[in-house]
Amino acid sequence: MANNTLTSRAIGTAAELLQTNPQSLKRFGAAISELALDISKSGINSVVDNVKAGVQKTYDQTFGEIGRMMDRNKAYVEKDPLEPDEPPAKNIEILKPKKLVVWLVHPTNYRQNGEPRKFKRQILPTNAISQLNALIPKKITTQPSIENEKPEEIIVETRFLEDTAQPFDIDEIQRSMDGENVHGVVMLCGIQTNQWMRALNLAELCQQKNIPVVAGGYHVRADLPISQQQAKKYGISLAIGEGESELEDGSPFMDKILQDAWNQNLQPEYRQSQNPKIDNASLPLIIEDYQELMINRNMATLETSRGCPLPCSFCTIRTIGGTDVRTRDPKSMKEWLRGQYDQHGIETVFITDDNFSKSKQRFEVLDVLADLRAEGLPIGAMIQVDTMATLGKEGARFVDACQKAGVYAVFLGIESVDPATLKGMDKPQNHPDRYKDMIQTWHDHNILAQCGFILGSKEDTPGVGRRSAQTLLKMGIDVAAAYVLTPLPGSVDYHKFHEAGNVKEADFNAYDSHSKAYLEFPGGMSPEQIMKEYAEFYEEFFALKNLPHLAERLEGRALIAAMRQWFWYKYAINKGDHPMYSGWGTLETDYRRSDFTNNIPTDVQELAPRADGPGSPAREKRGRKLDVIS
Numbered sequence: 001m002a003n004n005t006l007t008s009r010a011i012g013t014a015a016e017l018l019q020t021n022p023q024s025l026k027r028f029g030a031a032i033s034e035l036a037l038d039i040s041k042s043g044i045n046s047v048v049d050n051v052k053a054g055v056q057k058t059y060d061q062t063f064g065e066i067g068r069m070m071d072r073n074k075a076y077v078e079k080d081p082l083e084p085d086e087p088p089a090k091n092i093e094i095l096k097p098k099k100l101v102v103w104l105v106h107p108t109n110y111r112q113n114g115e116p117r118k119f120k121r122q123i124l125p126t127n128a129i130s131q132l133n134a135l136i137p138k139k140i141t142t143q144p145s146i147e148n149e150k151p152e153e154i155i156v157e158t159r160f161l162e163d164t165a166q167p168f169d170i171d172e173i174q175r176s177m178d179g180e181n182v183h184g185v186v187m188l189c190g191i192q193t194n195q196w197m198r199a200l201n202l203a204e205l206c207q208q209k210n211i212p213v214v215a216g217g218y219h220v221r222a223d224l225p226i227s228q229q230q231a232k233k234y235g236i237s238l239a240i241g242e243g244e245s246e247l248e249d250g251s252p253f254m255d256k257i258l259q260d261a262w263n264q265n266l267q268p269e270y271r272q273s274q275n276p277k278i279d280n281a282s283l284p285l286i287i288e289d290y291q292e293l294m295i296n297r298n299m300a301t302l303e304t305s306r307g308c309p310l311p312c313s314f315c316t317i318r319t320i321g322g323t324d325v326r327t328r329d330p331k332s333m334k335e336w337l338r339g340q341y342d343q344h345g346i347e348t349v350f351i352t353d354d355n356f357s358k359s360k361q362r363f364e365v366l367d368v369l370a371d372l373r374a375e376g377l378p379i380g381a382m383i384q385v386d387t388m389a390t391l392g393k394e395g396a397r398f399v400d401a402c403q404k405a406g407v408y409a410v411f412l413g414i415e416s417v418d419p420a421t422l423k424g425m426d427k428p429q430n431h432p433d434r435y436k437d438m439i440q441t442w443h444d445h446n447i448l449a450q451c452g453f454i455l456g457s458k459e460d461t462p463g464v465g466r467r468s469a470q471t472l473l474k475m476g477i478d479v480a481a482a483y484v485l486t487p488l489p490g491s492v493d494y495h496k497f498h499e500a501g502n503v504k505e506a507d508f509n510a511y512d513s514h515s516k517a518y519l520e521f522p523g524g525m526s527p528e529q530i531m532k533e534y535a536e537f538y539e540e541f542f543a544l545k546n547l548p549h550l551a552e553r554l555e556g557r558a559l560i561a562a563m564r565q566w567f568w569y570k571y572a573i574n575k576g577d578h579p580m581y582s583g584w585g586t587l588e589t590d591y592r593r594s595d596f597t598n599n600i601p602t603d604v605q606e607l608a609p610r611a612d613g614p615g616s617p618a619r620e621k622r623g624r625k626l627d628v629i630s
């Protein structure tokens with residue numbers, strides 16, 4: 001009997017892992033060896049019975065999973081706290097509570113043929129959804145506009161829609177807002193520049209149904225006049241700031257938006273007074289059904305700090321997130337992480353801080369993770385750091401602390417192996433002659449070294465793709481993500497290149513650092529040549545002959561993660577996606593971006609940034625801080 005249970009558990013576990021968590025190969029392997037041990041102990045007859053039981057369980061699980069997949073496209077709805085459990089007795093009139101329905105929608109972008117880029121499973125959860133879910137209260141109290149009017153309590157019901165992995169069903173959104181005393185608002189959130197055109201189209205669909213829309217995220221915070229004009233056309237209200245911030249008049253950003261949404265009186269824009277402190281900001285509220293849309297449902301994202309003091313000209317983190325790094329209180333993270341593990345099975349946390357090594361609280365955060373591991377929680381972490389993170393005594397202490405904390409992967413901002421190109425990027429902290437030692441240090445701590453690499457700078461010359469891939473391989477980089485140089489609105493590059501007339505693309509959908517090169521520099525490579533270099537970089541780096549080397553430098557979880565990522569990158573590139581923006585399979589949709597001309601300015605000059613906007617020379621003089629070891 002014990003063997004029966006053991007075998008079906010092993011088969012069940014294996015089936016479950018294959019269905020819901022294909023990357024947990026290690027546990028799958030353990031389940032298989034458990035099964036093999038069982039077979040050798042119990043003889044063939046009982047094994048046949050056990051396999052039957054296992055097959056039954058697998059069958060049940062498979063159909064359970066199909067059911068879940070069908071449900072997956074239905075939005076998550078929290079139970080209305082005022083909704084009675086029992087149906088009301090006849091003849092008793094129940095006053096329907098007032099309710100504001102808030103849809104958190106993360107827009108995808110379009111493929112070049114106009115098809116929305118949608119997958120059956122998404123690679124990483126969108127932080128903005130879980131973060132805003134935490135910031136939106138369950139109830140708001142109206143502020144009376146006239147004397148003697150009583151404040152009223154409004155229930156706030158939050159739903160989500162991940163446009164990258166779910167159909168955008170405007171009728172379902174509209175139905176959720178139907179009814180007496182019910183109002184609704186769609187919050188388009190976490191919008192990157194390449195998602196802005198899709199966001200406009202979604203807003204257009206909402207506008208046709210009279211559903212109010214508020215939009216926010218890095219693209220909105222870049223504060224471009226053209227985006228503000230486009231927003232006006234579709235009646236979009238803009239949230240130019242962080243959800244945790246305050247408006248100029250001192251009122252909380254989010255409260256004001258919710259109040260105005262209830263009163264059906266949204267303003268054209270909400271502008272934060274300054275980047276807020278986040279010490280005690282709410283931690284993300286993870287939604288179980290949302291996690292089910294992910295390839296790895298056991299991974300969560302968490303920001304422990306915001307901003308970066310370094311000067312890289314292509315990046316918007318320092319210009320929009322700020323050069324003074326703001327941190328969360330690490331103590332609050334311990335309970336949060338424990339809770340996420342217990343409630344949602346979160347075993348991997350991607351710390352999304354763009355430069356975790358510049359967070360003043362990095363050691364405290366790592367201690368929290370190490371303590372949890374000491375308690376027996378199998379939590380692992382991925383981090384992103386600069387190339388100075390391992391330097392000196394402090395660097396040595398940092399890498400040790402990372403290993404103790406269960407960090408198994410680090411993303412390094414390498415960007416180029418050529419000092420002239422790095423100079424052009426205003427990245428003085430990067431020294432290619434130090435890269436090899438730095439990578440070795442991470443490997444010595446059994447941490448896989450992944451890096452970002454940018455192609456298409458004016459200093460790049462033909463052959464740069466293959467040449468750079470070979471150099472990175474020799475230096476020991478395990479997995480490399482290449483990007484086509486793109487002027488992100490809000491960055492110093494955006495101002496610089498626009499001013500110089502190098503920007504040749506008016507469709508923001510193409511600003512995904514992958515589908516198209518459009519920056520042209522006099523004497524530099526043509527956009528076609530840049531795309532050729534980009535393709536050759538991936539071809540060279542991910543040649544099968546390079547795969548076995550991973551096992552020479554890593555082991556355990558880091559090795560499994562490196563192999564998983566390696567194959568993932570190959571799969572995504574073969575599919576024509578960027579590995580950072582791909583997913584499992586394709587979610588078919590009939591919708592095609594129709595208004596190729598409507599939303600695209602006729603002249604790139606219309607893309608001009610504000611003279612005092614983020615990344616502008618006017619602001620750079622005030623904000624720039626050099627904190628670089630040269």
Ligand code: B12
Pocket residue numbers: 123124125126127128131132187188189190191192193194195214215216217218219221222239241242243244254257301303315316317321352353354483488489511512513580581
């Ligand atoms: C994690 C991450 C990823 C992940 C996951 C992305 C995802 N879908 O969530 C991966 C690795 C997949 C990824 C890929 C890419 N990313 Co990325 N990514 C990040 C990173 C490091 C963290 C994002 C995050 O979780 N932030 C935390 C959340 C809570 O912040 P938020 O979304 O901005 O939301 C806050 C506010 O903006 C505001 N807000 C947002 N929406 C709304 C809506 C309303 C109504 C309100 C009131 C408020 C509000 O409130 C929130 C809480 O404060 C950011 C940099 C950063 N620090 O933000 C870059 C960043 C977002 N990525 C960027 C880019 C360019 C990309 C890529 C195109 C290529 C690349 N260079 O990496 C690809 C494209 C993939 C894609 N299209 O999604 C840029 C975007 C800049 C831009 N203008 O487009 C950023 C800003 C980094 C940078 N280099 O400057 N990325």
Ligand code: SF4
Pocket residue numbers: 308309310311312315316317318354355386413
């Ligand atoms: S080090 Fe990274 S996060 Fe900091 S400015 Fe440079 S690219 Fe941006």
